[in-house]
Amino acid sequence: MLIKMDSKSSNNKTSRRDFINKSLRISAGITLGGLGIFLAKDASSEDLVWQLDPKKCIQCGRCVTNCVLTPSAVKCVHVFDMCGYCDLCGGFFKPGTKKLTTAAENQLCPTAAIQRKFIEDPFFEYQIDEDLCIGCGKCVAGCGAFGNGSLQLQVQHDLCVNCNECAIARHCPAEAFSRVPASNNSLFKGFSGHEI
Amino acid sequence: MRYSRTKGYIIEIVLLFTILLSFQTMDVQAQRFPKPEFESGHVQPDTQIALPRSDILEYFDVFVLIVALSVVSWLVLKKRSRRGVFWVSIFSILYFGFYREGCVCSVGSLQNIALALFNPGYKIPLTVIAFFVIPLIFSLFFGRVFCAGVCPLGAIQDIFAWKPMQMKSWLQKLLGLIPYIYFGLAILYAATSTDFIICRYDPFIGIYRLDADFLMFLLGGIFLLTSIFIARPYCRFFCPYGVLLNLFSRVSKNHMTITPSKCIQCKLCENSCPFGAIEEPNMVKIKEPRKNTVRRFLVFTAIIPALIIVGVYVGSQFHQNLAMVHPKVRLAQNIMDLKNNPEIQEDSEYIEPLEIEAFRSAGKSDQQLFTEAKEIIGDFHTGGMILGGFLGLVFGLTLASLSVFKYRTDYEPNKGECFSCARCMDYCPIEEKVGSSE
Numbered sequence: 001m002l003i004k005m006d007s008k009s010s011n012n013k014t015s016r017r018d019f020i021n022k023s024l025r026i027s028a029g030i031t032l033g034g035l036g037i038f039l040a041k042d043a044s045s046e047d048l049v050w051q052l053d054p055k056k057c058i059q060c061g062r063c064v065t066n067c068v069l070t071p072s073a074v075k076c077v078h079v080f081d082m083c084g085y086c087d088l089c090g091g092f093f094k095p096g097t098k099k100l101t102t103a104a105e106n107q108l109c110p111t112a113a114i115q116r117k118f119i120e121d122p123f124f125e126y127q128i129d130e131d132l133c134i135g136c137g138k139c140v141a142g143c144g145a146f147g148n149g150s151l152q153l154q155v156q157h158d159l160c161v162n163c164n165e166c167a168i169a170r171h172c173p174a175e176a177f178s179r180v181p182a183s184n185n186s187l188f189k190g191f192s193g194h195e196i
Numbered sequence: 197m198r199y200s201r202t203k204g205y206i207i208e209i210v211l212l213f214t215i216l217l218s219f220q221t222m223d224v225q226a227q228r229f230p231k232p233e234f235e236s237g238h239v240q241p242d243t244q245i246a247l248p249r250s251d252i253l254e255y256f257d258v259f260v261l262i263v264a265l266s267v268v269s270w271l272v273l274k275k276r277s278r279r280g281v282f283w284v285s286i287f288s289i290l291y292f293g294f295y296r297e298g299c300v301c302s303v304g305s306l307q308n309i310a311l312a313l314f315n316p317g318y319k320i321p322l323t324v325i326a327f328f329v330i331p332l333i334f335s336l337f338f339g340r341v342f343c344a345g346v347c348p349l350g351a352i353q354d355i356f357a358w359k360p361m362q363m364k365s366w367l368q369k370l371l372g373l374i375p376y377i378y379f380g381l382a383i384l385y386a387a388t389s390t391d392f393i394i395c396r397y398d399p400f401i402g403i404y405r406l407d408a409d410f411l412m413f414l415l416g417g418i419f420l421l422t423s424i425f426i427a428r429p430y431c432r433f434f435c436p437y438g439v440l441l442n443l444f445s446r447v448s449k450n451h452m453t454i455t456p457s458k459c460i461q462c463k464l465c466e467n468s469c470p471f472g473a474i475e476e477p478n479m480v481k482i483k484e485p486r487k488n489t490v491r492r493f494l495v496f497t498a499i500i501p502a503l504i505i506v507g508v509y510v511g512s513q514f515h516q517n518l519a520m521v522h523p524k525v526r527l528a529q530n531i532m533d534l535k536n537n538p539e540i541q542e543d544s545e546y547i548e549p550l551e552i553e554a555f556r557s558a559g560k561s562d563q564q565l566f567t568e569a570k571e572i573i574g575d576f577h578t579g580g581m582i583l584g585g586f587l588g589l590v591f592g593l594t595l596a597s598l599s600v601f602k603y604r605t606d607y608e609p610n611k612g613e614c615f616s617c618a619r620c621m622d623y624c625p626i627e628e629k630v631g632s633s634e
Contacts, residue, residue, distance in 0.1 A: 084229025158246035
């Protein structure tokens with residue numbers, strides 16, 4: 001008799017538990033689906049990537065050390081369309097350089113990542129060796145102060161691992177980092193960019 | 197007088213020059229030095245910008261996630277194969293871990309969802325929504341199969357579980373409250389667009405990236421060493437996404453079972469679970485007197501609201517400390533300090549923080565910053581109270597659940613805590629299909 005009662009009550013219990021489980025499951029499913037649809041309405045179909053806005057950048061040099069990658073995914077990019085091909089390049093030479101030669105002591109870049117090439121009198125072309133560039137922005141500051149501002153820092157997307165939250169963005173004092181659509185992934189100052 | 201007039205002329209000429217220039221080179225701004233025209237026929241190189249990863253590949257990741265989840269579900273529920281789950285774990289470590297470098301994972305996507313809900317300016321990518329929703333849907337149907345072998349963070353700890361120790365159940369319950377705190381804080385900081393703390397303190401991403409700062413490697417090393425003895429410490433006692441998976445899995449439609457047919461109480465599986473997620477039979481023959489149960493119910497209906505109120509109070513008291521993590525609030529605080537004690541600046545060792553320098557060069561007024569900071573602190577006030585109330589509720593319910601005994605005849609996995617890793621199945625002596633032939 002006791003056993004019979006026991007089994008009956010436990011049957012009741014399981015069916016009640018099943019019912020509660022089922023209703024909870026359905027309501028959880030509806031909530032989740034609703035949330036998904038609500039968010040999907042405003043979502044962007046393409047991925048977002050991090051980019052640095054040179055208009056806000058103050059060349060503080062934090063990009064060098066705060067990126068999760070070593071060396072940083074932020075590199076200096078040369079916007080040739082803006083370059084004046086100056087002999088006395090504010091981005092290449094240290095201020096107060098006497099002789100305009102490529103001697104190491106004259107170069108502003110700590111890793112000698114800028115290559116200076118004679119084109120024709122009086123023009124010189126400057127190219128950046130990305131493998132050497134550490135993204136310190138010293139040349140960017142120099143070119144911005146004395147030249148056209150054709151040297152600009154940018155996140156290089158082939159290197160960037162696109163962290164969910166950019167570690168440099170967290171430390172950027174100028175709030176220059178933002179998420180941009182993957183199809184429109186570069187930000188320049190005074191230049192609208194090329195279609196590649 | 198004369199001087200200023202000449203200065204005015206110069207400005208006019210410069211302005212004219214700039215306007216002319218801007219007409220000439222449509223998309224290039226006014227330049228100090230005009231672009232040269234080469235006589236030697238030199239061709240100016242193009243500015244090269246590297247392209248990000250293609251979107252198709254992002255959608256392919258979602259596809260891989262679905263396939264991996266389906267395979268694990270099949271392996272756990274139908275095939276009942278621990279070996280299979282292990283190989284899927286290895287695949288996840290290689291694909292989601294080392295190849296995809298652990299970003300965006302479902303665990304972190306929680307913050308993107310919170311940010312998108314509270315910050316309309318953030319357009320969340322569809323793939324991130326998929327990474328958040330799909331594992332939860334699977335857990336509604338099949339239990340925590342995502343944890344079993346798809347999550348790269350779980351998988352790397354799982355293969356390190358060589359000498360798991362059984363933990364005291366009170367300690368396990370107590371430590372099990374940490375994920376709720378972490379979950380609440382992560383949502384608070386993501387919703388106020390402050391920081392993504394889950395990503396910031398992700399212990400394994402540095403290992404997957406093979407590059408990290410010292411703190412990250414230290415955290416990862418500690419967690420992996422710990423997981424030799426305490427299996428999956430991050431999953432059990434920290435993972436904020438696990439909070440949701442746990443809740444969803446409790447009501448799952450089909451959950452894995454230890455035995456394929458009927459439990460014979462052989463106790464062989466009793467200590468097989470490295471996570472302490474197997475519940476022993478609990479055959480209470482004598483019913484508790486009604487008076488006791490009623491009294492307990494009344495006590496808890498008083499305790500739980502009291503805990504919530506305490507939580508709300510504590511949350512509202514600490515909202516300023518919570519808000520100090522926000523960079524804008526910190527900057528406002530720094531500037532306020534400078535205003536109150538201007539003599540700091542006169543100290544020869546004083547170096548102006550870069551944040552203040554950047555703020556000054558951006559040209560916003562102090563007052564603007566203070567209003568913004570005040571708004572953020574206001575958000576933290578509300579958020580802190582909600583967080584406190586939520587934690588009070590969680591503590592109260594955990595306390596209540598400790599005193600409830602479920603009638604159970606067999607050894608069963610705890611549906612909330614079980615990771616569906618399928619280890620216990622190997623210990624069950626019952627052959628499949630015995631008794632299911634009827």
